[in-house]
Amino acid sequence: MAAIMGAQKSLHAEESAEVEVLSANLEKLKGLTKRIQGSVIRLQSTGDNVQDSVGPAFGNTQRIQTSISNVDRLLDAIDRMRAPLDNTNREERIIKQGPKKTGLNDYIASIDRMNRALGDLKRSNLKSNQKTVSELSLLLKMGNTQLEDIFRSVLREDNRPIEPLHYITKQEPFPTIPQEKISTLRTVNAHCATTVSQTSQYDVKDTPTSRVFAETRGDYIAASLQNLSSASMSTARKTNADALYRQGACAIGTYAQGLEGMYVSEYDNICNIFAREDWSPVLNTTCQASLNDFSRTLRDLNAHIQAHLITDCYLGFEIVDVVSTLSINLESRTGELKRPISDALKPIRDTSKLAFPRLLDDIRARIQSMPSLPPDGSTIPIVAEVMTRLQTMTSYTNPIASLMRSLGDGGWAPPNPTSTTSSTFDVGADGRQLFQHYATDTLDTLHSALETRARALHRTRPLQGVFLANCVAVVDRSIRQSELSRELEHPSLPAKLGGWRRAAEKLYTDSWQEAAKHLLDVQHTTKTVGRPPSGSTAGAGAGGADSAAIVKGLNSKERDAIKEKFRAFNVAFEELVQRHKGLRMEPEVRQGLAKAVEAVLGALYGRFWDRYHEIDKGRGKYVRWDKSQMNQVLASLG
Structure with a gap:
């Protein structure tokens, strides 16, 4: 027990000693803490003093740094703005040397650099750059002029006039500009267009290269077609002025083929060189000179037709057919030129429409002016001539149908003051039916004039009957033995001819009836x-x-x-x-x-x-x- 008690006392003694040590350490820590707190207070006081002293200096330093950054950026901008100025002398030397010395690619690259520089200067919008902008613009215009000369010289290499008749007769495609030159022309045109848009203050509709192309190639087309224009006039004049025009005798058909071939090939060139929006204006401008020549040729042919309308109206019909087909073909292949070609054709269309009533008037006038008729009752030449006219018209059914639709059914007849109806234009009218009506009116006019003249000039009814019967026979034979038999295939016509034939027989048999009375x-x-x-x-x-x-x-x-x-x-x-x-x-x-x-x-x-x-x-x-x-x-x- 005593041992146990001694051990417990010993344990308590140790614990007490440890507590005393801990208490002593705690006292030391409290003292240290007080000293640290004092140091912190003193440090804060010192920091406040330092802040009050250093703060203004630090703010000034930041502002200085911002100013330095701004100055650096300004210097960079000045350097960028000065860069075009620094390069101007080098680009000017290239431009003045010309593309032949520097090479076309290097020359165009120089122009591209100047275009970019000019764009940068314009965007800066600084008044100090205006002089430089003007100088660069003048330099670019100089460079563009030299590119135009290159464009023109490349075009002229293939600008010798051709003979269209060769390609027409051989059925060969009309020549175009070689592909390697097309590439050069396309490149030059693109850069010229860019330069013009940069240097011009206005929206430019056409570029110098488009004008050069239109002028150069327009002269080439006009010169190539000149012979066909002259041939059209010379072949329209007949040896015998009174003979009817013979289909295909005039070279106007070949002229139209040449015109179409050259325009289509030129349209291919334009599509390969210019931008899509430029195709139409460039084509119209390029073709203007040759279109003017074509219009002048048609005017001259129209004057010739007007002077010989009775015999050469068929030339008018042929021209209407040929030129109408030309305008339709060009519109389908290029989308252009229909209007100017139609305008050039209009005078001949108007003259051709006048031919229908004039032909009827000619029948009346010629028969009425005859001083006598054959005493043997034979027919007269005008009957065969009138039938030949109608037969010839069957070769021009399409243009005649178009013209007659413009006149309206019966529009070829002279105006009747007492009539309350008038012919009207009907685009859907049956052209064949209109021709049938006109041919019937022609035959009625012919027979009526012959009948009137026979009564006036033949003294006896039998002679009148033989004369009229002969005329009806010529008419009937001419219809049956030609294309008129198909074009005039209508039940009323045989009945009409049969009536005329029976009337002529009655005139002739009247004298035989007198003899029969004796029986x-x-x-x-x-x-x-x-x-x-x-x-x-x-x-x-x-x-x-x-x-x-x-x-x-x-x-x-x-x-x-x-x-x-x-x-x-x-x-x-x-x-x-x-x-x-x-x-x-x-x-x-x-x-x-x-x-x-x-x-x-x-x-x-x-x-x-x-x-x-x-x-x-x-x-x-x-x-x-x-x-x-x-x-x-x-x-x-x-």
């Missing part, structure tokens, strides 16, 4: 003697017996009357046959009139002969022809 007799039905059937074909014996019985039943006065009828008929018939053989008839007219005469006399003479041929006992004194002989004579008329 009419008065039959008394109360007589006991029988009458043979009309048109009997009984043999001589039977016919003779009947005729003898009939004649025997006649009194002397009646016999004398029958003899007089035979005599009068013989005289009239011989005269008519003689006159018939002396007249000039178309083959179909002679056959048709022979049938008409046979219809008038054949059956009537046969009946009269059957009844009374025994009046002279077969001596032939009064009865000169039996039925078979009469049939032979009538057949010989055809």
Whole structure:
């Protein structure tokens, strides 16, 4: 127990000693803390004093640093602005040496550098740079001028006029500028356009290179087409001024082909050199000179057509067709030039439209002015000429349809003051139907004028009938043996011609009707003697017996009357046959009139002969022809 108690005392003693040590350390720590707090207070006081002293100096230092940074940036800007000025002398030397000495690529690179420098100076908007801007602009214009000279010289290398006829006849494509030169021209044009936009104060629609191209290539096209222009005029003039124009005789078709070929090839050049928005103006400007020549040629041709409208209106139709096709082709291939070409064609279109009424007036005037008609009843040349005109028109169906649609149906007729209707333009009108109407009006005009003149100049109706029948035959034959048979395929036309033919036959057979009256007799039905059937074909014996019985039943006065009828008929018939053989008839007219005469006399003479041929006992004194002989004579008329 005592041991335990001794151990506990010993343990407490140790713990007490440790506490005393800790307490002593704590006292030391408190003292140290007080000293540290005092030092901190003194340090804060010293820092406040330092802050009050150093603060203004530090602020000034920051402001100085900002100013230095600003000055550095300003110096950099000045250096950048001075850079173009420093390079001006070097670029000026390159520009003044020219592209031939420096090389085109280096020359263009120099211009590009100046363009960039000029753009930078303009964006700086400093008044101090205005002089430099002006100097650079002048230098760029000088460089652009030299590029224009390069552009012009490259163009002129392929600017020798060509002969379009060679390419047309050989069916070869028209030449274009070689591809390696196209590349140079495209590059030069692009840089010139950029320079112009930089140096100009206004929005420039066309560049110097576009003007150079239009001038150079325009002269090339105009010179190449000059021979075709001259050929168009020379071939339009005929050796015989009164002859109708022959389709294709004028070189206007070849001229149009040359124009189209050269314009299309030039359009290809333009598309490969210029920007898309420049294609249209450059093409129109380039083609202007040759279009002016083309318009002048059309004006000269129009004057020629106006002076020979009746014979050369067909040249007008051909030109309308050729030039209309040209304008459509160019518009489809280039999208341009339709309007100026249509404007150039307008005078010839107007003249061609005037031809339709003038041709009708010419028919009336020429027939009315004829002092005489052929005494043998033959036709006159104007009938064939009018049909030739209509036949010739069938070769120009498209342009004629277009012109007639402009006139309107019936617009070719002279104005009628009493008419309440007028022709109107109908773009959807049937061109073939319009031509049918015009051709019908032409035939009506021709027949009406011929009929009027025949009544005035031919004394007898048979002569009038033969003349008109011959004219109708020529008209009918001309239609059937030409393209008119298809173009005038309408049921009203054969009926019209048939009516004219029947009217002419009636005029001719009127005199034969007069002769036929002598074969009419008065039959008394109360007589006991029988009458043979009309048109009997009984043999001589039977016919003779009947005729003898009939004649025997006649009194002397009646016999004398029958003899007089035979005599009068013989005289009239011989005269008519003689006159018939002396007249000039178309083959179909002679056959048709022979049938008409046979219809008038054949059956009537046969009946009269059957009844009374025994009046002279077969001596032939009064009865000169039996039925078979009469049939032979009538057949010989055809």
